[in-house]
Amino acid sequence: MAITQVKVPDIGDFDSVEIIEILVAAGDTVAVDDSLITLESDKATMEIPSPVAGKVIKVAVAVGGKVCEGDYILDIEVAGDTAVTEPKAEVVKAEAPVVVSSAAGPAAAKPAPVAVPAAAAKPINPQPMGASFHASPSVRAFARNLGVDLSHVEGSGPKGRIQQTDVEAAIKAVMSGQKAAPGQAALSGSGIPPIPAIDFSQFGETTTEELGRIKKISGKFLHASWLNVPHVTQFDECDITEMDQFRKDMKAQAEKAGVKLTPLVFVMKAVVKALQDFPSFNASLSPDGQSIIKKHYYNIGIAVDTPNGLVVPVVKDVDQKGIYELSRDLMEISAKARDGKLGPKDMSGGTFTISSLGGIGGTQFTPIVNAPEVAIMGLSKAKIQPVWDGNAFAPRLMMPFSVSYDHRAIDGAEGVRFTTAVSHYLSDLRQLIL
Numbered sequence: 369m370a371i372t373q374v375k376v377p378d379i380g381d382f383d384s385v386e387i388i389e390i391l392v393a394a395g396d397t398v399a400v401d402d403s404l405i406t407l408e409s410d411k412a413t414m415e416i417p418s419p420v421a422g423k424v425i426k427v428a429v430a431v432g433g434k435v436c437e438g439d440y441i442l443d444i445e446v447a448g449d450t451a452v453t454e455p456k457a458e459v460v461k462a463e464a465p466v467v468v469s470s471a472a473g474p475a476a477a478k479p480a481p482v483a484v485p486a487a488a489a490k491p492i493n494p495q496p497m498g499a500s501f502h503a504s505p506s507v508r509a510f511a512r513n514l515g516v517d518l519s520h521v522e523g524s525g526p527k528g529r530i531q532q533t534d535v536e537a538a539i540k541a542v543m544s545g546q547k548a549a550p551g552q553a554a555l556s557g558s559g560i561p562p563i564p565a566i567d568f569s570q571f572g573e574t575t576t577e578e579l580g581r582i583k584k585i586s587g588k589f590l591h592a593s594w595l596n597v598p599h600v601t602q603f604d605e606c607d608i609t610e611m612d613q614f615r616k617d618m619k620a621q622a623e624k625a626g627v628k629l630t631p632l633v634f635v636m637k638a639v640v641k642a643l644q645d646f647p648s649f650n651a652s653l654s655p656d657g658q659s660i661i662k663k664h665y666y667n668i669g670i671a672v673d674t675p676n677g678l679v680v681p682v683v684k685d686v687d688q689k690g691i692y693e694l695s696r697d698l699m700e701i702s703a704k705a706r707d708g709k710l711g712p713k714d715m716s717g718g719t720f721t722i723s724s725l726g727g728i729g730g731t732q733f734t735p736i737v738n739a740p741e742v743a744i745m746g747l748s749k750a751k752i753q754p755v756w757d758g759n760a761f762a763p764r765l766m767m768p769f770s771v772s773y774d775h776r777a778i779d780g781a782e783g784v785r786f787t788t789a790v791s792h793y794l795s796d797l798r799q800l801i802l
Contacts, residue, residue, distance in 0.1 A: 370446050372420050374404065376439045380712025384434045385409045391502070396424045398444065403504075405429065405441060414712075415504070422446040503530035509588050511535050514562075540565070582677030593739040598775040601734045602783045606791035608634075608750060609765045614797065627695035631767075632670070632724055632747075636694060638793035639745060640666045640687045641800055643720060646786045648778050650719045652740040660777055669718035669738060670698065672705040679705050680738060682718040726750060726767065735772050742774040745790075767794070 379385065389406035392398060403415040425443040429435065502525075503511070503518055510532055511518050521538045523530040539562075568574050579587070608631065615629050622629045643650040643666060651662045666687040669680040681701040686694065704710050721738040724747040735746040750767035771787050778786075793799050 371425065372422070372444045372446050374419060374441045374444055376407075376416060376435050376437050376441060377419075378711070379407070379414055379437055380716060382407075382409050382414075382712065383436055385414070385436070387429055387431055387433050387435060388413075389502075390427060390429070390431055391415075392424050392427065392442070394424055394427060398422065398424060406504075407435065413508075416441065418444065420444055420446050502528055506584055506588070507532050507535065513588065513592070514539060580676050582674070582679060586678055590736050593736055597737045597739055599734070599737060599772050600775045600778075600780060600783060601770050601772040602780075602787050603732050603768070603770045604784075604787035604791055605766050605768045606794045607755065607764050608767045608794055611794055611797055612750075612765055622692065622695065625692055627692050628699065629691065629695055630698070631726070631750075632722070633691050633694045633698060634797065635722065635724075635745075635747065635790075635794065636668050636683070636686050637691070637800055638790050638797075639668065639720065639722065641793050642786055642789040644687070645789050646782060648782060649743045649773065649786055651742055651777060653742065653774065653777055657776065663719045665719065667717045667719050669721035669741075670701065671721060671723035671735075672702055674705050674708070676708065679710060679715070680718070680721060681705055681710055681714045682716065684717065720744070722747065732768050732770055734770060737772050737774055739774075742777040743786075744772050746770045746772070 385407040386409070387405055388408045391403050391405060398404070398418045399421045400419065401417045404418050405416050407414045407416065422444040425445050427442045429439075429441055435441070502523060507530055508518065511521075511530075514535065516535050516538060518530055518535070521530050521534050524534050525531045611634055612631065615631065615634065618629055647662045648660065650666065651660050653660055665685065667682050667684045668686045669682045671678055671680050681704070683694065683697045683701065689697070701710070701714060704714065718738065718741060720741060721735075721744040723735045723744060725733065726747045726749045728749070730748050732748055733746050735744045737744050746769060748768040748770075750765050752763050753766045754761040755764040755766070756762075769787070769790070771783065771790075773783055
């Protein structure tokens with residue numbers, strides 16, 4: 369037998385993160401990658417997995433305490449000489465904070481916890497040390513969005529762990545047998561009534577498939593952003609004929625350098641130039657909505673489609689890199705995204721996001737702002753169109769694009785000036801060096 373001291377692994381740029389849940393107790397048996405504790409910062413929730421299999425001997429931390437990378441958590445008794453693998457924190461993005469502008473009046477009150485009937489409130493298993501209930505970060509977020517007090521929900525999972533279906537069952541019990549107490553918020557939070565549940569099988573054959581983990585996480589985050597950010601979308605298009613010809617002319621040279629030139633890298637450079645012209649787009653609102661925090665660094669998030677769902681890794685310091693270096697960065701993060709190897713550092717620090725669907729198709733779309741950023745660009749498929757040059761119609765390669773932005777931080781006039789600037793820089797790359 370050997371005792372392994374488990375410490376907090378690499379958690380990216382997070383420092384002094386609060387422990388919100390301890391998932392094991394002394395005497396518990398754990399397997400490799402079983403979650404041990406849950407950490408929560410203002411940006412993300414992370415579950416720390418076990419690097420070894422064995423028996424928990426001692427837990428050295430408590431709920432409410434704060435830890436950093438390398439801090440000692442607990443002891444695990446391991447049978448034989450088991451190699452310790454470096455664990456990686458499982459990251460779940462936290463909901464965007466509610467930000468209310470002065471024009472919108474006072475902030476809405478936080479939804480009151482849902483009262484759950486006694487029949488649904490009796491716990492079936494004792495809960496782990498340090499928590500009155502046992503639930504994953506995604507279930508906690510789901511319950512918070514619905515205003516459900518998890519301490520009154522019966523957990524049907526292992527060791528009484530609360531599942532999303534348990535939260536849904538508790539809500540159905542309230543809806544069918546008991547009204548919420550006076551002064552309580554609507555069940556879906558923010559006064560928005562829930563969509564009625566329908567048994568679709570009564571109309572024909574159905575198949576139910578569970579959403580992938582990434583879709584569950586991103587779906588809740590996008591929903592929070594859509595509810596909290598007053599979106600405006602500006603549609604535009606740009607002539608990329610010369611830009612695309614230059615890209616093709618440089619193709620052979622780029623391949624010799626080991627990179628693949630795509631239109632996206634040129635768009636990134638044009639966007640950064642426009643962000644420098646209009647710093648309100650490279651910013652975030654303060655939590656009270658009374659100030660705008662303008663950032664003097666340019667980290668561009670790139671939405672990447674993977675077999676497991678949409679992820680948004682971040683390319684850092686785009687303003688300081690050339691086209692070839694950006695191409696290498698894009699190739700690297702795209703490969704890591706497809707292989708599911710993105711870490712916390714790869715996903716944090718973005719100031720503006722680009723979502724490109726041009727390789728698939730479509731004409732225009734409305735991307736959702738990646739809060740706490742205030743703007744996002746959507747690229748659509750370019751096509752040859754006749755454009756009047758003053759004397760005749762000429763075939764030009766036109767790329768439609770859109771920019772969604774937070775109307776509290778950016779006015780409509782500034783929005784169209786921004787898209788016009790991006791179009792200008794992409795139409796004439798020489799302007800980027802001025």
